[in-house]
Amino acid sequence: MRTMDEKNEQENITASEPQASDTGLITVDPRDVAVASERAITERDGSAAPAVTGDTAPSENVRRTVHVDSKVDYDAPLGGGYASVKGKTVSNNRAVWIVLIVMTVMCAVIGVCSSVLTGYFMRKGGTPPTIDTEGKYEQIAGVVAARKKCVVEVTSGPAGSFRGSGVVMKLENDRIYILTNNHVLNNSSNVSVKFEGDDDYWRAEVVGYDPYFDIAVVSVPADVAPYEVYELDGSEYFKRDAAYREGDIVVAIGNAMGYGLACYDGIISRASELIDYSDDGDSKTVPVMRTTAAINAGMSGGALFDSDGYFIGLNTYRLANTSGSGASHDTDVEDTSFVTPVSIVYPVYKQIMEYGDGGNINVSYMMQTMKDRQNSEIGAITFYFRDFGGFTAVYKKGKLTVSSLDLNSAARGIEVGDVIESVGVGNNKVALDNNICKTVGEFLRYRHNGASGTELSINVSRGGESVSVRVTGYYRVA
Numbered sequence: 001m002r003t004m005d006e007k008n009e010q011e012n013i014t015a016s017e018p019q020a021s022d023t024g025l026i027t028v029d030p031r032d033v034a035v036a037s038e039r040a041i042t043e044r045d046g047s048a049a050p051a052v053t054g055d056t057a058p059s060e061n062v063r064r065t066v067h068v069d070s071k072v073d074y075d076a077p078l079g080g081g082y083a084s085v086k087g088k089t090v091s092n093n094r095a096v097w098i099v100l101i102v103m104t105v106m107c108a109v110i111g112v113c114s115s116v117l118t119g120y121f122m123r124k125g126g127t128p129p130t131i132d133t134e135g136k137y138e139q140i141a142g143v144v145a146a147r148k149k150c151v152v153e154v155t156s157g158p159a160g161s162f163r164g165s166g167v168v169m170k171l172e173n174d175r176i177y178i179l180t181n182n183h184v185l186n187n188s189s190n191v192s193v194k195f196e197g198d199d200d201y202w203r204a205e206v207v208g209y210d211p212y213f214d215i216a217v218v219s220v221p222a223d224v225a226p227y228e229v230y231e232l233d234g235s236e237y238f239k240r241d242a243a244y245r246e247g248d249i250v251v252a253i254g255n256a257m258g259y260g261l262a263c264y265d266g267i268i269s270r271a272s273e274l275i276d277y278s279d280d281g282d283s284k285t286v287p288v289m290r291t292t293a294a295i296n297a298g299m300s301g302g303a304l305f306d307s308d309g310y311f312i313g314l315n316t317y318r319l320a321n322t323s324g325s326g327a328s329h330d331t332d333v334e335d336t337s338f339v340t341p342v343s344i345v346y347p348v349y350k351q352i353m354e355y356g357d358g359g360n361i362n363v364s365y366m367m368q369t370m371k372d373r374q375n376s377e378i379g380a381i382t383f384y385f386r387d388f389g390g391f392t393a394v395y396k397k398g399k400l401t402v403s404s405l406d407l408n409s410a411a412r413g414i415e416v417g418d419v420i421e422s423v424g425v426g427n428n429k430v431a432l433d434n435n436i437c438k439t440v441g442e443f444l445r446y447r448h449n450g451a452s453g454t455e456l457s458i459n460v461s462r463g464g465e466s467v468s469v470r471v472t473g474y475y476r477v478a
């Protein structure tokens with residue numbers, strides 16, 4: 001219903017004959033307006049409306065109202081068949097919807113089939129594990145900050161001309177014990193130590209050493225340290241069975257080139273191997289860990305830490321450039337250094353601290369260089385036990401297998417073909433695997449004392465049966 005304002009209506013009404021008005025949309029006859037007004041008054045008051053005759057205009061005080069027939073629908077549907085002003089949906093495209101639905105289903109089926117077929121034909125193994133590399137360099141910086149004070153500079157020889165490194169291990173009986181390489185001592189009694197952050201060198205006393213594994217321990221008075229000493233030995237960060245694997249990030253800290261403590265990061269490139277070492281006529285084959293962390297001159301005796309700050313090795317060897325018979329045989333080696341792993345350092349260090357030497361089990365190695373491996377990729381070990389005899393075992397398919405017995409003193413109870421599975425004293429048996437460093441380190445834990453009354457058990461598999469061979473007079477130290 002549309003109502004005209006009474007004030008405007010009074011201003012626009014004239015006594016003249018009402019004229020037809022054109023709104024531009026609908027033409028309204030004035031006579032129809034009068035009839036509509038009469039109807040409106042009647043409906044409002046319930047009284048009879050004044051009579052309207054002929055062309056006579058209604059009185060000015062009569063309210064005029066235009067009545068719009070409610071049956072007229074001005075909201076006719078919009079074209080297109082999808083919607084109307086009233087919200088009605090009129091669709092004439094049902095076929096279009098059906099086609100869209102069919103196409104969507106077909107695309108989904110084709111996508112699933114493509115994924116399945118691609119996975120089938122390109123599959124070459126299981127899904128690789130997720131690698132979390134977040135905070136890698138921050139972690140390395142954290143290790144350096146926490147462990148740099150555990151490493152010291154070591155000098156030996158006349159006027160301290162020979163320079164190396166050492167690792168602070170223990171504070172005991174008012175002395176600080178420092179682990180280093182035996183070759184850093186340079187067969188000299190003139191050994192000095194300088195702590196990180198200090199300006200002075202302090203005279204050190206040699207506690208003991210093991211020349212074969214190149215491990216030594218020296219000590220200085222506790223009051224010379226410029227800060228509180230961190231005891232690596234006795235903490236969880238120094239243990240024989242510290243876990244590590246190839247590809248792990250490591251940090252080497254040492255007195256690089258004799259210019260002061262420096263840090264180098266890298267990875268473990270090989271967890272266990274044998275190398276042929278020769279220096280000034282001293283030739284031997286030793287078990288080592290290989291790393292890409294630089295071990296420069298002067299870093300011998302320094303520490304190798306993993307990314308969590310665990311001590312996992314002693315920086316010992318570096319591969320120097322060598323020359324063959326001609327220029328074509330020159331070898332330039334990059335990112336290759338060798339570390340004595342903690343599995344060997346731990347028992348030797350413990351025996352030096354206890355007895356001044358690295359023990360008296362004679363463990364030697366078959367010549368097994370990186371370039372010439374005839375019978376085993378990993379290597380062979382020759383054992384000789386006092387009052388028992390000796391044998392040689394070689395790794396075959398990852399298992400330590402007895403290959404020969406000592407010609408002069410064959411080990412009693414051991415047979416060629418035996419597979420050594422574990423060793424131990426009493427119920428404390430440790431299984432052996434294809435890590436030659438851990439195998440050697442396990443045997444280095446035991447020391448001979450004929451009066452001890454204990455026995456070392458070497459447990460072997462022979463013809464599918466388990467056999468325990470007893471070696472009397474050995475007890476576990478580390």
